[in-house]
């Protein structure tokens with residue numbers, strides 16, 4: 281294993297101070313296997329200290345801060361991220377290996393945007409009020425007030441580290457909560473840089489705490505089982521969501537879960553063919569397929585099936601897999617050796633299950649340090665039965681199975697035949713069909729003629745195994761606050 285001369289220490293951030301731990305683990309680059317960070321793993325006492333700091337901050341300056349001042353603080357955090365944009369891009373790229381272009385255009389700008397958007401949203405939405413008629417004719421006035429939930433545990437995954445952390449952190453802070461955050465063990469860096477930004481812009485100690493570590497018997501479990509944590513918001517695998525549900529059950533705490541997916545893409549013969557091929561390729565392969573919303577099941581209307589498969593194959597084979605810093609690179613590695621083993625096990629399984637490999641199916645070779653990285657080829661299959669494991673289970677890699685359908689009803693049935701229900705994308709130029717099919721999808725988000733287009737005010741989340749609850753806009757405020765209804769008899 282190489283040790284990168286620039287390997288960073290990533291410490292916990294508790295009560296406004298960076299704090300080391302007696303136990304550390306290394307974070308390895310998925311590009312070439314070099315060590316990019318030495319991460320301090322928080323023990324139970326450190327997680328407890330983070331929770332206590334958050335509780336104190338709730339009672340202190342943060343709890344007493346006016347909404348206007350809190351909103352200004354959120355904007356200052358966004359500005360702080362933007363001022364250190366290059367540091368954030370470098371840290372995200374070092375941890376994930378994703379192309380610099382992707383981190384620069386998506387991850388880091390959205391990280392800053394999340395703070396600005398929720399600063400606006402929390403100032404925009406009030407709560408309902410009602411006048412109630414009473415038998416004496418004088419009536420009563422009801423109005424509801426939002427209060428913070430308290431201390432929120434934020435547990436984030438590795439695929440879009442800053443983007444997904446701040447998607448939960450920003451509304452939690454906007455609503456006046458304090459946070460104990462745990463980034464993924466695979467991506468400890470941008471959450472730690474964010475702590476530096478919080479320090480720089482004057483966020484009071486204890487409002488944002490970062491603890492590093494793993495799930496079971498580590499920081500993740502210490503947060504979810506801590507009696508001083510009032511709510512848990514989590515993005516990650518469905519099986520992890522289930523384990524967290526068990527951990528929080530004794531405290532009957534609010535949970536918000538954004539979980540896995542096995543998303544369908546439906547392509548009708550009347551689509552704008554070139555736009556559909558390009559749009560589906562982007563949806564399948566972006567971020568090396570490590571996007572919860574990516575379609576791993578593609579259904580194409582039979583008259584254009586062969587042509588569409590050929591079009592997707594051409595796109596897959598045009599991907600430039602390479603160094604993140606190379607401007608031509610549009611596909612990086614998977615996140616880790618362990619994840620690559622999982623994805624490659626599905627590449628093998630697909631063949632065992634009888635798939636025709638249309639494209640890829642293996643590992644690229646470079647003849648340099650990248651051969652020690654976690655790269656795989658973008659991969660397409662056809663010919664599998666709908667009940668095969670490859671078509672049923674989330675792989676989370678740059679791959680998809682493509683199957684033909686004969687009519688709209690069949691396409692809807694095939695798309696909905698899943699235990700997951702996160703997202704769908706539908707391609708058609710028939711407006712009525714677009715609405716009809718999108719509305720029939722058993723999932724949280726249905727796109728027509730696009731993918732990943734997000735207005736951050738809209739509800740985001742999944743049905744079935746893909747999650748519990750919705751976040752985004754007012755939906756986030758509803759999760760991160762506890763309303764009290766006040767009823768005044770006149």
Ligand code: NAD
Nearest residue numbers: 436437438463464494495500501516517520538539540572
């Ligand atoms: P993961 O579930 O393995 O880990 C997510 C986080 O949970 C990490 O920080 C991990 O350390 C922590 N964790 C693991 N076990 C825990 C436990 N028992 N208690 C507390 N914390 C625990 O997920 P991942 O591999 O990091 O991310 C990939 C998964 O996330 C995929 O399934 C993907 O679909 C899903 N995802 C969903 C969305 C969404 O919005 N629905 C977005 C991104 C990713």
